[in-house]
Amino acid sequence: MANGEILGWVSRRFCMLGLVDGSSAMSLPKFIIGMIFALAIVVAWSYADGASLGTALVRVVVCAVIIQVGYFLLIYVMVARSAPTSADKAREAERSLNADKATEGEKFSARRSIH
Structure with missing residues (x-):
């Protein structure tokens, strides 16, 4: 079974x-x-x-x-x-990548907004 x-x-x-x-x-x-x-x-x-x-x-x-x-x-x-299972590890890796992208995007947007 x-x-x-x-x-x-x-x-x-x-x-x-x-x-x-x-x-x-x-x-x-x-x-x-x-x-x-x-x-x-x-x-x-x-x-x-x-x-x-x-x-x-x-x-x-x-x-x-x-x-x-x-x-x-x-x-x-x-x-x-x-x-932690492999799914937990993959989810954590995805979260860290998304956090890095969000931080990187905020840096660029802050530089562009300066007039």
């Missing part, structure tokens, strides 16, 4: 958020399954603790928020630390 091939309505590339430099550290399906298991453990702990339904719900919500924030930070760090 190709990396960008469509699986139902979700592309495989979307599901493989953890792919950075060819290593699959954490994919979206793995994250969701892990989160469900973690929340199930929190529910079991709350039940064993004899907590009320409201307390158990608060514990599950707090746990889910902590997991989501941690996953977001993990993905952010992985993307921030990844090496």
Whole structure:
């Protein structure tokens, strides 16, 4: 199966958020399954603790928020630390060329405008 091939309505590339430099550290399906298991453990702990339904719900919500924030930070760090792609390098080179041309054009136009 190709990396960008469509699986139902979700592309495989979307599901493989953890792919950075060819290593699959954490994919979206793995994250969701892990989160469900973690929340199930929190529910079991709350039940064993004899907590009320409201307390158990608060514990599950707090746990889910902590997991989501941690996953977001993990993905952010992985993307921030990844090496620039060839498209990024080409885009940066094009920007520097356009900046040089604009600066050069401004120099000539300033000289011409002096009367």
